[in-house]
Structures are given as C-alpha cells and as structure tokens.
Amino acid sequence: MSGAHRAPSTHAGGGPRSGERVTARVPWLGRRGLGLVAIACLLGLAGAAAPVRPAAAGCAAADGLHHVALVVEHGDGRILVRCVAFGAATISGAQALALSGVESATSGYAGLGLAVCQLDGEPTTYPPGCWTDTGPYWVMFVARGGGAWTLSSLGISSQTLGDGDAEGFRYDAQTGSPAPPAAPGRCPPTSPPTSSPTAGPLATRNTPRASPQPSPTPRPARPVPVPTAPTTATAPPTMVPVASAAAPATMGTSTAAPSSAVPATPAAVPDGGPSSSGTSAAVPAAGVLALAVLLLLAIGLAAMRRRRTP
C-alpha cells in the first residue's frame, strides 16, 4: 500500500472545523503509517528538487491573479479538469479543491492534516477510516509550473500551490504503484471570452473583447470537450474553467455546488435514508425484516412462557 499521497500532513487550521467531514482518529497510523509518511517525505523532497519551470500560460480561462489546475481522474477513466483562480500568492490544496466546486469529503488525522476520502461522488460511501488497506482510494499528485506529476508528500491541507501549479487526484485500485492522472496538470488553454456568469472583480484582467461585432455562434479557439456520461470507460477530459473570488475562500463545507457552466456530476452524497437504487426494493425488504423480527419475538415469548411453566 502506498500511502505517501494520502499521508495526511499537519492540518493548516489546527483541528477540524465545524461542518467539515473530519475525523480525529489516528488508528491507521501505526509503525507502518509512520514509515509511509517517511517515504512520502522522501518523495516530496525529490519533487521539490525538480527544476521549477515557468508558470503555465494556459490558465487564463478563469478570472484571477493566479491559477492552479485541478485534475480528477475517476476509477472508470473519466477525467475532470478545473481551473481555479485565486488572488493570494499561494493557496493550499484543500482551498483549491474547495474553490473548484468539485464535491469532496476529507478526513483529518490528528496533527497530520487532511486526506481525501471522496471526490466528485466517488466512492459513494467510504469506511470509517476513509480507506482500507486493500480497497481503492484517492491518490494525490502535484505538478509544479505545468511540469510532470509527482506524488504528493503532504495532505491536501498542507500542500501549498502557486500560480501555474496543479493538483491531481486519481482513484487508484491499490494494485501497484499508483500512476498519475492521464491529463496534464495545466489549465485549459485560453478561450475566447464568453459570457462568463461568474466574472468577479478581477474579470477586468481578462482580455477585453476586441470589438462588439455580432457573432451568432462564437466558436472557441479549441473545442471544449464535453463531459461524458459516467458509464463511459475512457473519455476526453472535461475542461471547464472556474472563476473564483479574488482571495481563497475558507473551507466551509466540503460539498460545493458545481458552477452553472459545469454539467452536474453524479450525485455524490446520499442525503440520508435509503439510497435511490434500493428504494424500489426497500418496501418488500422492510416487510421481510418486520416478519422476521415478529417471528423471532414470538419464538422468544413462547420460550419464556414454557420456561415459566413447570
């Protein structure tokens, strides 16, 4: 099991905030966990020693001073790419994830930070410790300045990203060394300005429209891949720029509504009660269960009555 990428690091905020799906348990981190953290640190050092490349220039699609790309590769091969804009010099991985609007759930490890349990609705449920030793899990990668992916050595709350960096997540089956996401860690290339519904104060930094010439169907310079259905095995990545506020938002909730420009992803978190797939079978199942309970209660009462009768 390679836990380097999931090795949670120091929580930037100290402890879990109210409203976050955060756990404070550390049962998983034994001697093996510490060893994995050490390996993660070595990998992180290796990543830090890599030459820093110039910032990627293709991230102007979202409004803001700085941009980071977010790449999410699902277990079935679907790829989601978002571009997050922010005003501060750096941003934490958790803040970038929150700003991206991608649904996520994290789990904190006391003094070590946040690990990702759920992204974009995958998996629909997860065990109390966020992952198991053998099951699939979210692997985190980081790309600096548009470079190659490197395994993250820190949890997302401690991973610091600057302009042109990218964070990538890949749902790995834990069958071997985790492979990085297939899509590069870059924001989508600049597209002609469209009617961005989320243009904020920094929208003025965008290239102004050259002229108000009417264009019935403005075609982007490069076609924007359309998000595919979840059933598609492999698909071109979804590239959707996401404009954001000038400053990173605080991590309030781990479930953020996607922007209007983003097609809805499959429902991520069931809101209690029976799941939709089990609703049709819930009534007969509940009936069977009720019958079984009644039968067992009757057997028990009869046994107690026999016991009292000499």
Next chain:
Amino acid sequence: MNPRALLLWSAAALVVDLASNDPLYRALVVLVALDVLAARLPAERSLRPTLIAASLFGALAVGLNALLSHSGVHVLAVLPEAWPLVGGPLTAESVAYGADVALGLVGAVLAVAPVSLVLEPHELIDALPARLERSGLVLAVALNLVPGIGRTALAVRDAERMRGWRPRGPRSWADILVPTMLSAIEDALALAEAMEARAYGSVARTRFASAPWHARDRVAVGAAWAAVALFLVARLAGGTPDWQPYPAITMPPLDPVLVAACLLLAVPALP
C-alpha cells in the same frame, strides 16, 4: 440439547454475526441468540448479568465511536475543539456506526453465552473432540475458577466482618485478598490431587455416557451451518457488501435469503 450440538450452534451463530457488518443481520442474530437462551437456559440460572454486561459493552462502543469519530454530515452537537481527541462535531453517522459495532459485540457475546450458561463444565469437556481433551479441561477449570474465587472472597469477607473487619481504604482489603489467594491455591492443589486420584493423564480418559444425538440436534446443527454456508456464499459472491454509514447514513442492504438464513439459527429455540 446435545452439548456438542450446542457448541456447533454457538460457533455457527458467531460466524454469521461476524460475516457481515450489516446491522440488520446483526440485530437478527441478537434476537435469535436471546430466543435460544430463553429456551435452553436452566431455570436456576439467570440471564440478567450477561445482558447487563453486554449492554454496558454496547453502550461503551456507541459512546466511544461517537466521541472519537467526527466523520459524517449530520452533526448532532459540537464539542470544543480544544478538547483532545473528543473535540469536534458529534455526528449521527458516528453514533450509527457505534451502534453497529455494539450490535456485533452483543451478538457475539450472546452467541457464545450458551457455552457457559447452558452447559455444565463437564458437558463442555465432553462436547469437545478427543484431541482437544486437555484444552477443554483447562477451559472447564478456568470457567470454574472465576466463580470459585468469587465465592471464596465473599466467604472470607463475611468471616472477617464477623470478626469486626470493616473496609477502610485499599490497604484494609489485604485482609481479604491474602486469605482468598491462599484458599484459591489450596483449592487448586486439592483439584490436582483429585484429578491425579482419578488417574488423570495416565491412561485414556474415562467418560460419562455421552449425551445422545437426537434428530432435532442434527436438524439444529444442520440449519445453523446451512445459514453459515448461505452467508459465506453470499459473501464470496459479493452479495453481502459491508454497510458504510459515512459520509451519510444509508439504509443497510437487506437480502431476504440472508434474513431466512438468520431465521435458520433459531431452530434450537423451537419447542
């Protein structure tokens, strides 16, 4: 009921209880075990201490999980984050998972309870295979040890009270502890001599007339292990996915076949 059949039933109920973490099946196993205990418990024995102990274990599991696990989306209350370990949100999901663990724990306790509550120690030895004779003997002696020491401690305490002893801090309990330990050692030596006098370890063991197997014993054991087979087959076929309450509580999956398997365990409770 044949002691060996009851032992096999306990093992089967334990496997079913632990085969899935679905709280519905676990609740059914708890009900089944209570039925069997109600039907088979000797009149002079009480189930109350076992129920109290199991309830305490269950409450402890719920409380610990609710306090230590802060995952889940339905927040019930928030403890100050400055409190080590327990600080943070208390969620309905963590309470539900704690209850699931508690059900498993209580089910396991009640599944093996007939071994100590229904069977006599000599029946337990007799129920074990010949290869496990010595292990069974050690187990039987151990089962007798705790209540035996308890009885001795009560007798010593009563005798000391009659001589004017009153509990005055931890040191005063040495007056009870020392005679109790001496009595226990004395009892152990007496037991060893008695076993040696009965030629323990020299020749093949003598035995009581083994309890006969009746048809209903065979049916009970067959039904119990059929339930185990159903659960294991379903497990191997992926039909019993573990229930995960996080991030939000969902209805545990329920398979009518596995509900029927749980009901098969109730055969020993039938008249």
